[in-house]
Amino acid sequence: MNPTFAVVDIETTGTNPKTDRIIQIGCILIENNQIVGRYATDVNPGQPIPKQIINLTKISPYQVKKAPYFEDIAWTIYHLLSETTFVAHNIHFDYQFLNEEFIRCGLPPLEIPGVDTVELAQIFLPTETSYRLNDLAERFGFEHENPHQALSDAEVTANLLLYIKETAQQLPLITMEKLLELSGATSYQTGQFIAYLLEMMRKNPQVLVDDLQIVHGIALRKKENKLFETPLFTNHYPKTKKEKQSFFYTKMEYRKSQQRLMNLVYQHFTEGTEKNLFIEASTGMGKTIGYLFPLSFIATPQNPVIVSTASILLQQQLMEEDLPKLNAILPCPLQGIIIKGKHHYIDLQRFKVTLDKPLRQKQYTLYQMRILVWLTQTQTGDLGELNILQAGHLLFDEIRHRGVEFLLVNQPFYEEDFLRYLYKKMNQSNLLVVNHAFLAQETQRTQPLLPASDYLIIDEAHHLPEIVEKVSNQFVDTEKFQRLIKSYQDEGQLFNQIENLFANHIEANHLFDLYQEELIEIYTLQEEIIAAKFKEQPVKVTHILQHEQWLASKDVHKLEKKLFLYYDEALFLQERLLALSLNLQEQWLERDKIIFGKLVSLFSEMTLQAQMMKKWFYAWESQYVHKIYLYASQNTARLELIDLAATLLPQTSWYPRYKKIVYLGGTLTVPRQPHYFAQRLGITAQKVRTFPSEFDYQLQAKFYVVDEEVALKDLDYESYVTYLTRSITTLLKKNEQSALVLFTSHEVLQDVYARMHLHFLENGREILAQGIGGSRERLLRRFKHSKGSILFGADSFWEGVDLPGGSLELIIVTRLPFEHPSRKMIEAKTRYFSEQRLNYFKQEALPKVSLKLRQGLGRLIRSREDQGVFILLDSRILDASYGKQLQQALPKSLPIERVSLSEARDATCKFLNSKENNEKTFKKQ
Known part of the structure; x- marks a missing residue:
């Protein structure tokens, strides 16, 4: 491999090298880990540049008009690249496109070795959430002034290559040797690059660092087995404001509402006889710290606090953000651990077998390489740390843990097994963090995984009923079963x-x-x-x-x-x-x-x-x-x-095992139904203790209801999609702030997207759409990092989306989020409620819409610095007989205004762009 690396990026009029042309090329030369040269030029493509390419790259036809044609510079570039190692982020595109251009100009194709930094990043940076160049630049702090311009992208790729080289050379020699054995699956000569790194490492061998160990030919990070320390003095819970302030002092903001929450939680767990306590705590008050602080004074490994939250993402947020903040001020820090089901963890013994007898399949091998590097970093063995979307791949089926009962004591990895380590840590932890699905599955387990305890916190409790119902659903697919058995009967299977x-x-x-x-x-x-x-x-x-x-x-x-x-x-x-x-x-x-x-x-x-x-x-x-x-x-x-009765908690196996339970959420109360949430869970009517919002909605937000030109119920499907396309386009064309558009139907979402996205892309704004542009997490990440983006979402985007500050300033709701009454499932639920002499619409459907509206609004205002506009394209909230009840679910200080479509557009623009409004907001706060 040539030790001179030519890091190349090209911008083109499109993706087809036969018909499209290069409009810009950038090249960074690296020798001895130093950048030694740069080359960049615009290129006249001799054809129009599509609007979306202009908006993406900011390269205009005027800019390239006087630039050389590729024919004029082909020899220069060819000689520049000869006798180098070609490097690109997604080499398949840049290398092949350049070769097509060389052939078109009468030159032979390049035959120099090539290295792909996408594959290198996936292997040596195994836990990254995204391998897009922009995301990696932001993650590692690489300067990237002009994304999607050739020299800037090449510069970032060069820095990425150097970072990967440095990272790889910190790995144990045995890991690199195994990576080299598997490297035949990599693209171009990326495997030769790994061999080159290994050669450098052998010339300067390093001693194995103290926190790593070699077990049966695999390098593993040593696991911390921290023993729980009981303080020698008696922990006295600080009940007064003065006592609490002595803890918080200058390290953390002290909030009055948070103090009240702390006392309420402490009193519930240490005094009184009631089993259940329901608390509605608004966004921004610091409820996680509010309930963990008092529990730190009473929870022990023998009697731990169990915290259940809505998702794995929120579990990680609690452990990685909230807990370190709190532990910084506690006399005896909480010792916490995230608990997931066994299939989330790698079985080291089974993984070793896949290495000894590997399948010769590219993606299978690339995943093996990625895992080898990850095993030098992880202490949990949680496969979720790899952020892999294709978690159903054959390799993961082969290496997922089946349970400690399948381990043999004489196996080499028995002592280092991650699931056994998890259970050991549980015994030394006074804070066990799970999600609602894991908690609900306790009923289905023959042996419970969670200990009985005096303390259970159900955070984001408004999600609990739906998750419990979903977990309880059972199905058998006879076609899949038949296909599976027949495939198992095939020769060699x-x-x-x-x-x-x-x-x-x-x-x-x-x-x-x-x-x-x-x-x-x-x-x-x-x-x-x-x-x-x-x-x-x-x-x-x-x-x-x-x-x-x-x-x-x-x-x-x-x-x-x-x-x-x-x-x-x-x-x-x-x-x-x-x-x-x-x-x-x-x-x-x-x-x-x-x-x-x-x-x-x-x-x-x-x-x-x-x-x-x-x-x-x-x-x-x-x-x-x-x-x-x-x-x-x-x-x-x-x-x-x-x-349908799965949500009745007293029927579950886990409910009786917890002496006291606290349910917290941002939306637990429903107008005119004070006991709605408790009754939904099958619990005796309980009053919900509420903590009013600290936000000034009158100053921070606007709520506009668009007076439709036609009654939505009278429109057929095609007319409704046309109406939404026109209305959303009108609202967004003038308002360039980031916007979230919430739909109640995936089909409608996709049809509106199909009509709008090209027009907006050509004008420099990207529409991201659920079900089209990747996973929910990937869409949210791109939305946060792209100025003026538009995100179309349904279902899960109504809630649990954390987009603080300027990430989100406008929400458009296409329709009140009622479930369609003709759906068979709703008909079945209606019958079930009728048998109990209850009205499904009043007792279930309407409260759900109230909660969903509040959750949608909660995406917009999440701090005292936020401001935003909420636009509803459905006037039933003002006109229908049940409209008053929906209005009562919204903050009292939030004015609701009926406006025309053009008035909504202009008022939104004025409110969000008003400097005077911003100054007032910050002055008042």
């Missing part, structure tokens, strides 16, 4: 492999043959029952069945009885095979154990499938919703069972 494992054991071999027959009978009977029961039903439509419909369909009682007999026999055979395998495993190679692990996973699936199918066939109480989606073959289907 799982069943063949298991037969080879049992080849020398007559009883196990016989039992496994019987087990395969049982599985075939099960999916055959599933087909027969579905074909008989649903012969007349339309396919590719979700049906919700009533018990009467089920009974009225063709009687297949004998087939049902036979099906469950086969399930019982299959489960019995599973138990026998597991018992026999315990004795055989010591004779198996590690790869054999991974193969058997796949069979064990199938056993677990079959156990759950049998339980769910029995419930689906026979549980017809009003709380259960039976859904079926028939596939085109009409003899396979997806069967789903939804438990």
